[in-house]
Amino acid sequence: MNIRFRQLFSLTLIFASLLAGCKSAKDYAGLAQAGTTYVAAMNSLLVATGNIGVDATSEKLLQDDALSNLSPELYKNLSDEDEKMLQVIGQLRQHVNLLGQYFELLQELATSDAPGKAQQAIGSSDSGLIGNLNRVGSQLRGSGFTPSPVSAAAGPITNTVVSGIIRGALKDELQLRKDTIQKELLLQEQLLSALSKKINHDLTITQQTKEQRLVIGPLTSPTPIANPDTWINNRRSVLTMKLTAEQLQTASNNIKKLRQAFDDLMAGKLTFASMNSLLADFSTLLTIAEKLKGQ
Amino acid sequence: MTKTKLLRDLRALDTRLHSTEMQNFFSTKTEPTRARFVSLRNEVSQQVSKLTNAELEDIANKLSELSADIESGIENLQAKLDALNNTVAILNTISTVVGLVGRVLAFTA
Numbered sequence: 416m417n418i419r420f421r422q423l424f425s426l427t428l429i430f431a432s433l434l435a436g437c438k439s440a441k442d443y444a445g446l447a448q449a450g451t452t453y454v455a456a457m458n459s460l461l462v463a464t465g466n467i468g469v470d471a472t473s474e475k476l477l478q479d480d481a482l483s484n485l486s487p488e489l490y491k492n493l494s495d496e497d498e499k500m501l502q503v504i505g506q507l508r509q510h511v512n513l514l515g516q517y518f519e520l521l522q523e524l525a526t527s528d529a530p531g532k533a534q535q536a537i538g539s540s541d542s543g544l545i546g547n548l549n550r551v552g553s554q555l556r557g558s559g560f561t562p563s564p565v566s567a568a569a570g571p572i573t574n575t576v577v578s579g580i581i582r583g584a585l586k587d588e589l590q591l592r593k594d595t596i597q598k599e600l601l602l603q604e605q606l607l608s609a610l611s612k613k614i615n616h617d618l619t620i621t622q623q624t625k626e627q628r629l630v631i632g633p634l635t636s637p638t639p640i641a642n643p644d645t646w647i648n649n650r651r652s653v654l655t656m657k658l659t660a661e662q663l664q665t666a667s668n669n670i671k672k673l674r675q676a677f678d679d680l681m682a683g684k685l686t687f688a689s690m691n692s693l694l695a696d697f698s699t700l701l702t703i704a705e706k707l708k709g710q
Numbered sequence: 711m712t713k714t715k716l717l718r719d720l721r722a723l724d725t726r727l728h729s730t731e732m733q734n735f736f737s738t739k740t741e742p743t744r745a746r747f748v749s750l751r752n753e754v755s756q757q758v759s760k761l762t763n764a765e766l767e768d769i770a771n772k773l774s775e776l777s778a779d780i781e782s783g784i785e786n787l788q789a790k791l792d793a794l795n796n797t798v799a800i801l802n803t804i805s806t807v808v809g810l811v812g813r814v815l816a817f818t819a
Contacts, residue, residue, distance in 0.1 A: 475755055478728060482736055483745040489752045496759035503766045510773045517780050520787035529794040536801035544805035550812040577794070584790040588783060595779040602776075606769045613762050616721045620728050627730045 440578065443585045444525035445690040446680050449673060450518035452697040457511050457603070459704035460663075464610050465504045467710065471617035472497050474624040507606065514599065521588070527581055534574040543570070593681060600674040611660075611667045614707065618660045626653045659706045666703055669696035717761045724758050727751045 472493045479485055538546045589596070629649040633640050640646045672693050679685040711719075726732065728751070736747045 472755075472759075475728060475751075478733060479748045479752065482733070483741065483748045485748070489749065492752055492756045493759065496756060496763060499763050500759065500766070503763055503770050506770045507766065507773070510770070510777055513777055513780050513784070517783050517787070520784060520791065524787055524791055524794075527791065527794060529798055532798040533801060536798055536805055538805070544801060544808060547805050547808040547812055551808055551815060555815065577797070581790075581794065588786055588790070591786070592779065592783045595776050595783075599773070599776050599780070602769055602773050606766075606773070609762075609765050609769060612718075612721075613766075616725065616758075619725050623725075623729055627733060631730065 440525045440582055440585065442680055442685050442690070443582070443589075444522055445694070446676060446685070447518050447522035447525055449676065449690070449693045449697055451515065451522060452694065452701055453603075453670070453673060454511055454515035454518060456697060456701040456704045457607070458508060458515070459701065459708045460607075460610055460614075461504050461508050461511065463704060463707035463710070464614055465501050467614055467617045467621070467707065468500055469497050471621045474621050474628075477628065478624050521585065524581060525585055529581065530574040530577040533577045534570040537570050537573040539570055545570075589681065596677060597674070600670070600677060604670045604674065607667045607670050611663050614663060615657075615660045618657050618710075622653055622656045625649075625656075629653065656710065659703055659710065662703050663700075663707065666696065666700040669693070669700060672696060713761065713765070717758070717765070720754060720758050720761065724751075724754050727754060 476485065476490065476493065479489070535543060537543050541549070630646070630653055633646060672689075676685060676689060676693050679689065736744055739747070
């Protein structure tokens with residue numbers, strides 16, 4: 416009886432391992448975490464792009480107004496394009512949020528506590544399902560249903576089997592969605608590059624017009640600067656404005672690493688070091704995006 | 711000339727037209743000259759915005775084409791999570807029922 420049980424459990428274990436492949440749930444969780452961080456960064460970046468774009472147009476309009484009285488038509492030329500930009504950004508954010516949901520569920524599945532809960536539910540000779548079965552068995556025929564070596568092994572084996580099922584489900588899902596995810600990551604690369612260039616351009620214009628309006632203008636005017644502390648703060652914020660945009664351009668290249676990490680994961684070549692480096696890069700990207708959002 | 715190169719060149723022109731030097735230079739000119747300059751500068755900025763929006767819209771449309779498959783993925787993952795939670799819940803229920811049977815047997819013995 417014991418031998419048969421052991422054979423059955425061993426076979427189940429081997430089957431679960433084969434079903435799952437050799438990638439660990441940690442690899443999937445790492446990729447999903449990187450994806451979730453990237454999505455958070457992208458969301459902030461999209462909000463920042465909208466705000467910085469609208470502000471850049473406002474600076475342009477003020478600059479134009481300083482030279483010549485603007486017509487409603489000239490105002491609309493730029494304002495309509497801003498509205499269009501905000502609409503497209505809304506569409507992009509919707510899609511990014513969808514991608515975020517996907518990565519979150521992937522992470523939830525990869526880090527699921529179901530194996531532990533299943534092990535607890537199965538229990539051992541004196542707890543959980545097996546414990547209760549044994550108690551019933553003892554009352555019916557004076558001995559437990561499950562032999563003690565099997566009782567001791569059932570919980571850990573259940574844990575392994577459920578873990579294997581989870582890894583199998585993750586592998587199947589990513590295999591099924593491989594082409595879409597690859598296309599998605601390629602487009603995200605293009606999007607990040609386009610946003611980075613737009614933000615850089617808008618901040619360059621905003622910086623030079625703000626410098627003239629808030630720093631050089633008051634300084635060269637015949638009257639002394641009314642509030643020197645405000646002027647100092649304005650000057651610092653204007654001169655440091657583009658530093659974050661330059662950091663963004665560097666960080667934008669990291670999205671390529673996510674695509675590489677996904678390909679490596681699918682090929683079973685993903686290393687712990689490359690996953691950690693990717694996570695660190697996306698945390699930096701998130702910090703930069705948050706800084707830009709606050710500008 | 712590619713769209714990317716055109717946008718890059720137009721952005722460089724837009725930046726130059728909004729520079730302090732350019733602003734100072736035209737501020738000394740007559741009103742018609744200033745108005746003409748503002749109108750031309752406005753036209754360049756509008757073209758930059760149009761090209762940028764077209765580029766972003768193109769990416770947004772291509773991403774939207776992938777949305778349906780990502781939604782299927784979300785449904786699939788959610789179903790897997792639900793199935794796992796159900797399995798654990800079923801195991802717990804069976805364990806509770808067996809426990810109750812044991813208590814009934816103990817009571818009737």
